[in-house]
Amino acid sequence: MSVTPDPTEPSPPPYGRSRLLGxxxxxxxxxxxxxxLAGYALSRFGPHLFPVKPKPAVSSDLAGVRPLAPAPASPADEPARLDIAPAAPNSAAISELxxxxxxxxxxxxRTAEAAASxxxxxALMEAAQTSRPFADELAALDAVSPxxxxxxxxxxxxxxxxPSRAALAASFPDYAARAAGAARAPGESAGLMTRLAAALSRVVTLRQVGEVPGVGVDALLARAERQVEEGDLDHALKTLDGLPPGGRDALAPWRAAAEMRADIDRRISAVRVQALEDLARLARSGA
Known part of the structure; x- marks a missing residue:
């Protein structure tokens, strides 16, 4: 059984047409x-709104002109250039230098060695003035001196x-008293009284001191004592040479020490003077 549509009921519109007109x-x-419209507006008003800047035209007068090359400088304008070649080393000058x-x-x-000497x-002279040995100071001088x-x-x-000069001066009076007693000793031909007086003089010795005139035993011993106290050993030894043999024998130990002291001082003084002269000579030659 089929149902016939009602002709009076409206039919729905087609699907494709409604989507196209949406x-x-x-x-x-x-x-x-x-x-x-935008394209028309750009084509119509664009040249007026965005004008194009024209490129500068090259002048026809300067178009064919080519830049000039810089003119070469004249010899007068250029600074003088000296081609100085390095001089070859002179063997004679190098040898002389x-x-x-x-x-x-x-x-x-040499100057340093002379100063050290x-x-x-x-230093040796200062050490040798005392009564002690001075071998170390002498070795130091020997190492730097010819x-x-x-x-x-x-x-x-x-x-x-x-012994030092002070020690010699301190011991001289005792030796001088012995020398005075020995100088007065009688000879083998002397009488009894003379021998008794000589024996007494060995116990109590009387000797003149100070300024004693003449050339007697007391005068020589007094003069030598003063010279020893002044440190003049050389003249004191010469003065004692005038004593009689007995007096010289009594002074022999003291005289040996005094001669050694005088010899030490004399030699050290000569070494020191020579060292100072060498130093002064070198200083004058280097000035």
């Missing part, structure tokens, strides 16, 4: 019209030394 369709139509340097070094070395001689007769002689007595 809102999207009209939006696309409006967007297309706007693009057309080397010799001068060697001479200066040798002179400085002078200082060592001063060989000499004075140094060789000092080596023999440096180990034991010699």
């Amino acid at each position: 809102p999207m369709f009209w939006l696309m139509i409006v967007f297309g019209l706007m693009c057309v 080397t010799e001068r340097i060697d001479a200066l070094e040798a002179e400085q070395s 002078a200082l060592a001689a001063a 060989p000499s007769a004075e140094l060789r002689a000092l080596r023999r007595i440096a180990e034991r030394g010699a």
Whole structure:
């Protein structure tokens, strides 16, 4: 059994037509019209809104002109250039300079050695003034000084030394008293009274001191004592040479010590003077 539709009922519209005339369709139509209007506006008003700056035209007068090359400078304008080749080393000049340097070094070395020798001689003289040995100070001087007769002689007595001048002056009165008693000793032909007086003088010795005139035993001993106190050993020894044999024998131990002291002082003084002269000579030659 079939049902016949009612001819009076309206039929629904077709599906494809309703989608084509929807809102999207009209939006696309409006967007297309706007693009057309924008293109027309740019073509119509674009040259006035965005003018193009023309490039500067090259002048026809200067178009064919080529840049000039810089003119070469004249010899007068250029600074003088000296082609100085390095000079070849002169062997003679180098040799002379080397010799001068060697001479200066040798002179400085000699000056230093002379100064060291002078200082060592001063130290030796100070040490030798005492009664103690001075072998160490002599070895220091010997190491910086040239060989000499004075140094060789000092080596023999440096180990034991010699009494100082002060010690010799302090011991002289006792030896002088013995010398005075021995000088008055009677000879073998003397009488009994003379021998008794000589024996008594050995117990109590009377001797004149101070300024004693004449050339007698007391005068010689007094003069020598004063010279010893003043440190003049050389003149004191010469004065004692005038004593009679008995007096000289009594003074023999003291005289040996005094002669050693005088010899030490004399030799050390000569070494020191020589060292100072060498130093002064080198100083004058280097000035």
